[in-house]
Amino acid sequence: MIDYSEMAHDARRALEREREELMERAGRLEVHMRMLDEVDRVMKENCQLKEDNENLLQLLDDEKQQRAELEMKLMEMGKLTTGMAKKASEDNLIKALRTYVNRSKRKTADKRAFAKSATLEIANANGLDLPEDLKAAIESLDDEQTEPKMVTVQGNYNDVHDNGEVRFKE
Numbered sequence: 001m002i003d004y005s006e007m008a009h010d011a012r013r014a015l016e017r018e019r020e021e022l023m024e025r026a027g028r029l030e031v032h033m034r035m036l037d038e039v040d041r042v043m044k045e046n047c048q049l050k051e052d053n054e055n056l057l058q059l060l061d062d063e064k065q066q067r068a069e070l071e072m073k074l075m076e077m078g079k080l081t082t083g084m085a086k087k088a089s090e091d092n093l094i095k096a097l098r099t100y101v102n103r104s105k106r107k108t109a110d111k112r113a114f115a116k117s118a119t120l121e122i123a124n125a126n127g128l129d130l131p132e133d134l135k136a137a138i139e140s141l142d143d144e145q146t147e148p149k150m151v152t153v154q155g156n157y158n159d160v161h162d163n164g165e166v167r168f169k170e
Contacts, residue, residue, distance in 0.1 A: 090128060097122065097130075101137050109142070116141040 097119050104115035119138050
């Protein structure tokens, strides 16, 4: 005779084993699902980091470009400042030479010749490009000059001018 209770018991054990296997499989599937969720989160984070990295690289490039521009401007300003300082010192030196040459015109011939020589040496040593009028004044320093005539006026200066005539002492 067929023992139905034994068959039911065997079927129940088979179903319980299958249920345990399915529960184990469900547990493994749950672990796999959590792993996939974590992979998905990491992928999204990776994409965000790549985007942030690209933005930072762009900012870095912009900063490098700005720095290069500022360094160029700083270098140009340095050149300009140096040029202006050199020009200012050249202008001051030219002004001093002009004053020296003008004062030397009233000196004796020997002193004028020395002044011409000294002025030209100073200009050459400093690499100065002298203005044409100053060059002409320097070149004419050692030219023969007639001695200035001395004029003596007798009397009070105001009296001489007030009377309308000037008398020279002979």
